[in-house]
Amino acid sequence: MMKEEVLSVLVSNHFGVLTRVTNLFGRRGFNIKALSVGETENPAFSRITIITEGDEQTLNQIQKQLSKLEDVKKAVIIPDDLLISRELLLIKVSADAENRPQLDALISEYSAKIASQQSDCLTLELTAAPEVLNLFIEKMRSYGIMEMCRTGSAALALGTQTVYHDAK
Amino acid sequence: MLMTGAQILIQSLIDQGVKVVFGYPGGAVLNIYDALYEKQDEIRHIITSHEQGAAHAADGYARSTGKTGVAIATSGPGATNLVTGIATAYLDSVPMVAITGNVALDLIGRDSFQEIDITGITMPITKHNYIVKDVSELQGIIQEAFVIANSGRPGPVLIDIPKDVTASKAEYVKAEKYKPRTTPAPCGKEIEAAVEAIKNAQRPLIYAGGGVVIADAASELLALSELIHAPITASAMGISAIPYDHPLYLGMIGMHGTPVSNKACANCDVLIAVGARFSDRVACNRKNFAANATVIHIDIDPSEISKNIIAHLSVTGDAKTVLEKLTTALAPEENTEWVTSLMDYKARRTLPAPPADGHVNERDILQHIKEMYGGDAIIVTDVGQHQMIAAQYYQFSRPRSFISSCGLGTMGYGMGAAIGAKTGNPDRPVILITGDGSFHMNMNEMACAVSENLPIIIMVMNNRVLGMVRQWQRLFYKCRFSNTSINRATDFVKLAEAFGATGFRIESEDQIADTLKKAASVNGPCIIDCVIDCDDGVFPIIPPGGTREDTIYSNDGK
Numbered sequence: 028m029m030k031e032e033v034l035s036v037l038v039s040n041h042f043g044v045l046t047r048v049t050n051l052f053g054r055r056g057f058n059i060k061a062l063s064v065g066e067t068e069n070p071a072f073s074r075i076t077i078i079t080e081g082d083e084q085t086l087n088q089i090q091k092q093l094s095k096l097e098d099v100k101k102a103v104i105i106p107d108d109l110l111i112s113r114e115l116l117l118i119k120v121s122a123d124a125e126n127r128p129q130l131d132a133l134i135s136e137y138s139a140k141i142a143s144q145q146s147d148c149l150t151l152e153l154t155a156a157p158e159v160l161n162l163f164i165e166k167m168r169s170y171g172i173m174e175m176c177r178t179g180s181a182a183l184a185l186g187t188q189t190v191y192h193d194a195k
Numbered sequence: 196m197l198m199t200g201a202q203i204l205i206q207s208l209i210d211q212g213v214k215v216v217f218g219y220p221g222g223a224v225l226n227i228y229d230a231l232y233e234k235q236d237e238i239r240h241i242i243t244s245h246e247q248g249a250a251h252a253a254d255g256y257a258r259s260t261g262k263t264g265v266a267i268a269t270s271g272p273g274a275t276n277l278v279t280g281i282a283t284a285y286l287d288s289v290p291m292v293a294i295t296g297n298v299a300l301d302l303i304g305r306d307s308f309q310e311i312d313i314t315g316i317t318m319p320i321t322k323h324n325y326i327v328k329d330v331s332e333l334q335g336i337i338q339e340a341f342v343i344a345n346s347g348r349p350g351p352v353l354i355d356i357p358k359d360v361t362a363s364k365a366e367y368v369k370a371e372k373y374k375p376r377t378t379p380a381p382c383g384k385e386i387e388a389a390v391e392a393i394k395n396a397q398r399p400l401i402y403a404g405g406g407v408v409i410a411d412a413a414s415e416l417l418a419l420s421e422l423i424h425a426p427i428t429a430s431a432m433g434i435s436a437i438p439y440d441h442p443l444y445l446g447m448i449g450m451h452g453t454p455v456s457n458k459a460c461a462n463c464d465v466l467i468a469v470g471a472r473f474s475d476r477v478a479c480n481r482k483n484f485a486a487n488a489t490v491i492h493i494d495i496d497p498s499e500i501s502k503n504i505i506a507h508l509s510v511t512g513d514a515k516t517v518l519e520k521l522t523t524a525l526a527p528e529e530n531t532e533w534v535t536s537l538m539d540y541k542a543r544r545t546l547p548a549p550p551a552d553g554h555v556n557e558r559d560i561l562q563h564i565k566e567m568y569g570g571d572a573i574i575v576t577d578v579g580q581h582q583m584i585a586a587q588y589y590q591f592s593r594p595r596s597f598i599s600s601c602g603l604g605t606m607g608y609g610m611g612a613a614i615g616a617k618t619g620n621p622d623r624p625v626i627l628i629t630g631d632g633s634f635h636m637n638m639n640e641m642a643c644a645v646s647e648n649l650p651i652i653i654m655v656m657n658n659r660v661l662g663m664v665r666q667w668q669r670l671f672y673k674c675r676f677s678n679t680s681i682n683r684a685t686d687f688v689k690l691a692e693a694f695g696a697t698g699f700r701i702e703s704e705d706q707i708a709d710t711l712k713k714a715a716s717v718n719g720p721c722i723i724d725c726v727i728d729c730d731d732g733v734f735p736i737i738p739p740g741g742t743r744e745d746t747i748y749s750n751d752g753k
Contacts, residue, residue, distance in 0.1 A: 047318060054319045084501060091498035097323035097343060 031060070032086055033105045033112060033182045036075040037190045039098040040066060047096055048075055057081065057089050061114075061157070063179035072100065074190070076182050078157070101194040105184045112182040115152070116160045117142065121171035122149040130170060137163050148173060196368075200330040201230035201361040204294070207337040208238060210370045213265050215239040215256065215618055217249040217611075221269020222309060223296030226361035241618060241647055243611065244639035246273050250280020250293065251611025251637070252618070257289045258598050259573055260619040261411070263344055264291045270298055271309030274355070275316065279605060281351045282320040286602025287432060288405060290349035292340050293317075299359040300328060317353050324353040330365040341373040348496040349409060378495060381512030381520060388508050389467075389491050390524045396465035396489075398533045399425035402448060402477075405432030405601070406470015406494060406514050413594045415518035416469060417441065422522055424530045425467065426537055428456035430477050431586045433470070435597040439590035443534065445541060449477035450737050451583045455541040457743045460485050469493045470514045473503040474602065479737045493517050546587055547734055547748070553704050555727050557581055557628070557656050561589045563707045564626055567715070572624045573598060573616050577609035577633030580662035583733045585628045607636030610653070614640060617649045624652070624715070631657040632681065641694040644720040652714045653722045655687050658729040666732045670752055680729075687724035697721040 038044045045064055052059050061078040079089060086104060093102040105112075122130055122144070130149065134141065139153040153163055157180055164175065184190075198206065204227060208216065219242060220228045231240055243249040246268040253264030264284070268277050274295040284291045297303065298310045314324045323343050325336050333356070340352040393399060407416050407429075413436040420427050420443050427437055428448040437444050446453030448460060460466065466488040471477070478484035484504055492499070492506035493514060500509040510517050549556035561584070564572060570592035576582040576599040591597060598616050600608040613627040634655050644651055656662075665679040691698030697717045699710045701724070714721045735746045747753065 043314070046315070050318050084505065088498065088502060091500075095322075095496070095498055 029080055029082055030086065031078060031080045033110055033180060034077040034079055034089065034093070035103050035105055035182055035184075035190055036077065036093060036099055037067070037101040037194055038073050038075055039100065040071055040073040041098075044073065044098045045075065047098055048093065051092055051096065052089075055088070055092060057085065061177070061179035063181055065181075076180050078180055101190050103190060105182055109184040109186065110182060111185060112156055112180045113154055114157045114160055114180045115154050115178040116163065116175065117150060117152055118164065118167055118175040119148055119150045119173040120167050121147060121173060123147060126170055133163075133166055139163065196366070197364050198367040199226065199230065199362055199364055200327075200333050200356065201226035202233070203330070203333050203365060203367050204337065204356065204361065205230040205234050205238065206367060207334050207370065208265060209234065210372065211263070211338065211341045212372050213238060213263070215241060216265040216267055217241050217243055217252040217256070217615065218267030219243060219246050219249055219269065219273060221273045221296065223270035223298060223358045224267060224273075224361070226358065227267065227294070227296060227356075241614070241643065243614070243643045245637065246276030247280050247607070248611035248614070248637055248640040248643060250277045250291075251283065251605075251608050252615035253291050253293070254280060254284045254289050254608075255575060255598050255612030255615030256619040257284070257291055257615070258287075258612070259595050259616040261595065262290075262619070263341055264289065264615060265294070266291065267294045268296070269309065270296045270313075271311045273309075274311055274313040278316060278320070280611070281317055281353065283600045283603045283605045283608055284351040285320045285322075287600065288349050288409060289351065290344040291351035292344055293351060293353040295353065295355045296361070297326070297355050297357045300357045303357065313353065313355050320351070321353050322350040324355065326355040326357070327360050328357070330360050330363045333360065333365065334367060334370060338370055338373050342375060345373065346376040347378060348406075378513045378516075381510050381517050385508070385510040386517070386520050386524065389493075389510050390521060392465055392489050392491060392508055393423055393467065393521065393525060396423070396425075397530065398462060398464045399423055399530065400459050400463035400466050400488070401425050401427045402460070402466055402468045402471055403427055403429040403433035403436055404469065404471025405430065407433050407436040408594045410470060410495070410514035411594070412469070412515035412518055413437070415515050415522065419518050419522045419525075423525055423528045424534060426459055426534055428452070428459060430471050430474070431597075431599060431601040434586055435591040436594045438592045440592075445537060446546075447586055450479055450739070451587060451733050451735065453541065453546060453587070454544040454735060454746070455537055457737070457746070458540060459537050461487070461743050463488045465489050465491065467491045467493065469518065470495070472499050475739070478504055480740055480742045483742045555701050555704055555707070555725050556731070557584045557725070557727060558588045559704055560654060560707055560725060561585060561628075563711055565590045567711055568624050570596070572596065572626050573620060575599070575609050575613040575616055575625060575627045577627075577629040578604045578606045579630045579633055580666065580731070580733050581628050581630045581656040583663070587733070606633040609633060610637045610640040610644075613651045613653070614644055614647070614649060617651050618647070627651055627653045629653060629655055630662060631655055631659060631683065631685070632661045635683065635685070638690070641691070641696060641720065641722070645695040648719050650718060651720045652711075653720065655722060655724050656727050657687065657724050658727045658731065659683070660729045662729070662731070663733070665729070666736075669732070669750060670736070670747060671738065687722050691722040698724065700724040700726065702726045
């Protein structure tokens with residue numbers, strides 16, 4: 028059975044590490060649905076968050092193969108019940124006097140922000156769980172999406188346990 | 196002490212216990228070779244004919260000795276020429292450190308002369324690789340490379356060093372020889388579960404892989420087998436770990452395995468896989484493999500567990516430790532009925548015997564080699580029919596005696612590997628079994644073997660065709676022999692002489708013993724051209740993706 032999971036990967040913060048990680052996904056035929064990367068509070072480490080999909084055996088392989096990379100200090104799948112996941116969306120939609128009231132209502136409903144507005148278009152900003160972004164994007168379609176950009180998820184697990192637990 | 200990067204590199208190799216390196220000089224490694232010149236009394240450099248040969252030599256050295264093989268090449272083409280050798284070592288878990296020069300830092304990224312992104316190229320075929328951008332990091336990186344190459348499941352590590360880094364100076368401090376990282380002790384619960392399953396087994400089977408050789412666990416494996424009365428089969432990587440005449444040994448498993456091994460695998464109720472990875476040449480059909488068994492997978496690499504075959508139980512850890520723990524926890528068992536039925540089948544369903552028609556047959560040659568050298572010989576092979584026949588028929592009795600590219604299947608591996616094996620084992624006879632196809636790929640290394648005066652006996656199984664591919668064309672492509680009847684005009688005796696070596700030819704069976712004796716007395720490499728039948732095949736064969744029921748036993752497809 029195929030399942031979507033959030034992988035949190037703590038890696039050494041130096042050049043080439045992201046290539047090693049994505050190269051592994053490529054050559055073993057693993058799927059990357061979204062990816063985000065950034066520094067952590069410790070300048071020695073970066074954190075890569077990957078949304079991936081596979082059956083149980085594949086997900087298990089992804090985690091184990093990643094753990095074998097020298098630059099990967101820890102790779103964990105964050106369980107659904109502990110997952111806090113947020114993603115940023117920037118979306119540019121056509122706007123005019125006629126549709127503006129409806130757009131404003133949606134902006135307010137989703138707690139989105141107006142990042143920039145021109146006479147004929149709005150650039151909206153929304154930070155939320157990825158599935159909320161999906162709903163918002165669907166709602167925007169009828170207004171004419173000119174372009175959009177998603178960052179990929181940032182994710183942490185609930186509670187006091189951290190990715191540093193048992194890290195190499 | 197302040198030293199140049201090149202001096203630090205060479206001194207660090209010496210610190211890590213390296214006695215010999217295989218390589219080829221070039222522009223980007225001039226500083227490195229200059230530093231080698233200073234230390235030529237402490238570290239031996241063997242210059243091969245081609246960088247690929249150097250990589251295979253480092254590999255053959257490592258497989259036959261258990262030490263780390265080291266290869267050096269220049270930037271660009273020198274580095275890319277190592278690639279096949281590094282991949283070969285990666286697939287068979289061979290500890291290797293490959294060192295490449297690169298162009299100076301300010302020339303990198305500009306498509307400069309002989310510049311290549313070798314760390315990018317070798318990322319999927321190394322355990323780890325480095326490009327050293329700061330000379331002060333070099334010493335630490337070299338030691339770390341040896342640690343990585345030898346920790347857990349061994350494998351190749353590449354260090355790419357730009358030319359200016361080999362020239363600039365840094366402080367060198369005498370370093371200790373590397374210590375591999377400690378492998379975590381196997382989990383007690385995993386051991387308990389495995390013990391419980393083995394206790395309840397009526398028809399246990401042990402499947403040994405290359406991990407048994409690497410972990411030096413051959414005697415522990417035999418101890419477990421004897422204690423629980425479990426027959427043993429092995430992958431090509433594992434065959435040298437089990438003495439051919441052990442009463443519980445069934446022979447090789449898989450595509451060209453013995454009929455009894457594949458029968459045992461189909462019928463066992465518990466399969467204990469040790470340091471093996473269920474490759475498609477073993478588990479030809481993944482879904483049907485050991486279908487009636489609880490699979491217990493013992494491996495040092497956690498990612499091997501349930502990669503190819505779902506393991507019902509597993510123990511992650513060093514094979515030697517895990518086998519010892521299992522043996523301690525288990526009591527003697529008797530599975531007489533199971534073992535007797537298999538041994539009866541083994542005696543009935545033997546591998547095909549060579550016809551007694553006076554013609555030269557590799558199977559007879561292998562028997563003669565065994566009779567002549569006992570357990571001493573190191574058998575190196577290339578890839579193809581001759582390789583599988585050697586795996587099937589040679590009577591091994593000592594681990595690290597079968598040096599063969601089993602995972603990548605690299606034709607052209609043998610000549611370099613034999614140079615490495617002989618360099619690492621000057622007192623053991625090294626016999627290269629090769630084919631005319633494989634030998635043509637890298638026979639340039641004869642020049643190196645002659646320069647180093649290495650007494651390697653090279654037996655070219657000369658059938659004038661690419662035998663294994665031709666066999667598949669016969670069986671699976673309706674005898675459409677596309678581009679496999681190479682029929683080269685090469686005279687291997689004259690070729691040997693042209694290289695400054697000695698050549699012999701065997702054209703009938705009665706010449707085998709005498710020629711082997713003559714070859715043994717030659718002080719230097721010799722080629723024996725063994726003229727064999729182009730229609731000989733490797734049997735049995737399970738077609739790719741097939742099961743035991745699909746086994747083919749002869750050229751007529753049955």
